[in-house]
Amino acid sequence: MRNGDLSEFLPKLGFPLTNAQKRSVGEIASDMINAEVPMTRLLSGDVGSGKTAVCAAAMYIAAENGFQSALMAPTEILAVQHFESLSPLFEKLGFRVSLLTGSTAAAQKKSIKAALASGGTDIVIGTHALITPDTEFSRLGLVVTDEQHRFGVSQRARLGGAGEITPHVLVMSATPIPRTLSLILYGELSASMLDELPPGRQKTDTFVVDESYRGRLNSFIRKQVAGGGQVYIVCPAVEDASPDENGDLISFAPDGSAEMQFDRPPLKSAVGYCEKLKNEVFPDLSVGLVHGKMKGKDKADIMRRFSEGEIDILVSTTVIEVGVNVPNASLMIVENAERFGLAQLHQLRGRVGRGKRKAYCVLVSDAKGEAVKKRLSVMRSTSDGYKIAEYDLELRGPGDYFPSGNGAARQHGSFGITVADMGLLREAMSEAEKTVASDPSLSTPENRIAAGKMRSLFSADERAMQ
Structure with a gap:
């Protein structure tokens, strides 16, 4: 790639970039234009710091140089959100954008894939549908994975190898997972950090409480709704005695000990708790439910109603962890917080505080183990995604750098080294x-x-x- 001129792109954004965004765009442009080897760069910044605008600049550079870009999101909700925000921008600039997800109609999928293979599409935004064997690109020059802690090592690598040439790779996350952070420290990934928020953003205050605070917590929920705000309540299970829908709940102590095997309070289920809130606790308020086992159109309808203010309290699983933008939401409550990873908790906290309202995050846990208390105290003490990830790295290890004999590469776990300093x-x-x-x-x-x-x-x- 030779052309890194953004003079036509920047005025079309409709807002000025922060200094951190300008710095990150400059670093990415330098990698794409001047580097002798393809870029592998992490773009890190808290929710609302402007990662999407920086990503759009990278895709514009690729398109201006005649290359395609692929943006892979972990959920359909997030993929649609990206498509709706980016397609008008790039269409004004004369580039063709497509959306490819699991819900895309078969005939439309066939048409989109044909356009990708022939060069008829400049930018494609999608989910895991982008890494199916029959998805081919004419000239893939940039691969972007958003909220990358939700993708496995092999999934990210598969999209990067989907074209005939080796593309530039940009991974975005508010919390780098341990393997990613360790690769930065070892030099495999460069890092751009969005360390400032756009004007008007406030820090979300975080509290850790146990079940004895339930009465006060319910009063606080009512106060938030009375003041015009909205509330998320995230549960670790869909139904009673069911595992989480993503299969990624922590069932062991983060330090590898057996502590949590004997310190696991009962799981609160989204379905059961929603019914209790609706019938017993807040019968006068609008309480909604969303989880990953619902049909796509039903999930979309619930999220639309919540976004438009028809629902006061939304009980959910981690399906809302990424891709949900409701500026009016002011309170996030996470039940059984001991069962979630730090990256998940940080992402869930990022669902609130996206507007002008003061925002709060309450982590509820009855677990008594010291490892759990130490881990949750990290969430209370910092909102810095890098510090959270460094703690995770020290605690869990960096994971496998290379696939094992069966092709698997773990996201975390010991690699025969101790990362302490x-x-x-x-x-x-x-x-x-x-x-x-x-x-x-x-x-x-x-x-x-x-x-x-x-x-x-x-x-x-x-x-x-x-």
Whole structure:
């Protein structure tokens, strides 16, 4: 790619970029235009910091240089939201945008995939439907994965390998998962950080309480609704005695011990709790329910009614973790908070505080274990996604860097190393960069041992060398 001029793009946005956005756009443009190897960059910033606008700038650069872009979101709700916000922008700029999800009609899917293969579509936004074997691209130049902690390692890699050339890769998340953060520290991923929010955004106050606060919590819910706000209540299970719909609840202590096996309060189910709130606690308020087992059109209808203010309290599972933009929502309550990962809790907290109202997040847990208390205290003490991810990295380990013999690569877990000193790790990375700069082939006697270790590490999967 040679052209990084954004003079036509920026006025079409309709708002000025923050300094952090300008810096990030500059870093991405430099990677795409000047780098000798394809970009692999993480764009990190809290919800509302403007990641989508930065992503749009990257897609514009790709399109201006004759390349296609693919934006993969983890849920259909988020994919549609991106499509609705980005397609008008790019159509004004003369580029063709398509939406491809599991709900897309068969005939339309066939047409969209044909356009991707022939070059008739410049930008495609979608879900896992983008990584099916029959989805081919004419000239894929940029792959973007949004809320990337919801994708597996292999899923992200599959989209990156969907074209004949190696595309630039941009991953976006408000909370980098441990494997991603460890790759940054080891130099595989560069990082751009949106460390400032647009004017008007406020910090969401976070509290950790137990069941003894239930009466006061219900009074606070009523106060928020009376003041014109709306409330999310997230439960870990759909129905009583059912597992969570995503299969990603924590069932063991984060430090690997068995502590949580003996400290697991009963799960609160979305269906049962919604009925209780509707019939016993808030019979005078509008209480709605949404979860991943509902049909797509039913979920969309509930979210539309909540967005338009018809529903005061929305009981849900983590289906609302990403992609829901309701500026009027002012309170997030997470039941059985001990059963959620830090990345999930951070994302759920990001569902509120998106407008001008003061926002609150309440994490409810009756778990007594020290590991749980320590983990939840992190959420109370910081709203910095990087600090949360660093804690997660220290606690859980970085995960597998390369696929194992069966092609699997874990998101987290021990890699035979202990990450305890981030400063030392960064220092090691700096020394490695100096070594490669002075001896790119690692051919000097003192570097040959390191070269042999690297070849042995990569030989487990030859594709990693490509």
